[in-house]
Amino acid sequence: MEAKANQVQLHDKFFVPFIDRATITARVAALGKVISADYAGKKPLFIAVLNGSFMFAADLFRAVTIDAEISFIKLASYKGMSSSGSVITAIGLEEKVAGRHVILLEDIIDTGKTLHQFLPEILARNPASMRIASFLVKPEALVHHVLADYTGFEIANEFVVGYGLDYDGLGRNLPELYRVVTQ
Ligand code: IMP
Ligand code: MG
Numbered sequence: 001m002e003a004k005a006n007q008v009q010l011h012d013k014f015f016v017p018f019i020d021r022a023t024i025t026a027r028v029a030a031l032g033k034v035i036s037a038d039y040a041g042k043k044p045l046f047i048a049v050l051n052g053s054f055m056f057a058a059d060l061f062r063a064v065t066i067d068a069e070i071s072f073i074k075l076a077s078y079k080g081m082s083s084s085g086s087v088i089t090a091i092g093l094e095e096k097v098a099g100r101h102v103i104l105l106e107d108i109i110d111t112g113k114t115l116h117q118f119l120p121e122i123l124a125r126n127p128a129s130m131r132i133a134s135f136l137v138k139p140e141a142l143v144h145h146v147l148a149d150y151t152g153f154e155i156a157n158e159f160v161v162g163y164g165l166d167y168d169g170l171g172r173n174l175p176e177l178y179r180v181v182t183q
Contacts, residue, residue: 008178010170015161015178019153024163024176027152028056031133032063035103035150039066045100046070051172052107055164056135056152060105075118088117097125107165108136112146119146136160
């Protein structure tokens with residue numbers, strides 16, 4: 001099968017435009033404004049979860065107008081000995097979290113499993129406060145009780161790529177959001 005006009009093919013799947021650049025830009029700028037107001041005088045520490053959040057983090061951080069810091073972490077999952085199966089741990093999480101107002105930046109909260117497993121690791125470092133900003137949230141897919149304090153867009157339970165999000169490594173460079181075509 002060939003990609004139709006407007007469609008993008010990544011590996012074996014086809015994707016169509018979903019949320020355009022102007023809409024994304026406006027929404028992320030608005031989030032930056034709200035966060036700047038909420039955190040005035042608090043010098044928040046943004047912690048962006050790589051890889052997926054890198055574009056969201058770059059645009060959001062540019063929209064922040066107060067003193068703020070940003071740091072990047074990567075999550076590694078490994079098979080633990082516990083009954084719960086895999087364990088997620090953060091690479092690059094520094095000690096400086098203690099006493100800071102942390103805002104965790106995620107690309108998407110799907111089932112919430114990733115954050116549910118990883119949040120205790122941040123909280124154990126005693127931040128002054130901890131909030132989550134997620135570019136996307138799929139409320140229908142949520143299994144674990146993880147709520148974003150700041151959400152870019154709530155979307156239906158369908159697979160999306162672009163603006164940092166990938167399908168098996170591809171699609172992160174698409175400047176707008178695409179959703180999968182299901183036939
Ligand atoms: P969760 O642990 O189920 O909340 O899933 C979080 C991770 O799954 C995200 O950080 C993404 O890497 C990946 N993910 C979930 N849904 C999508 C999607 O629609 N497109 C691309 N990646 C996704
Ligand atoms: Mg991710």
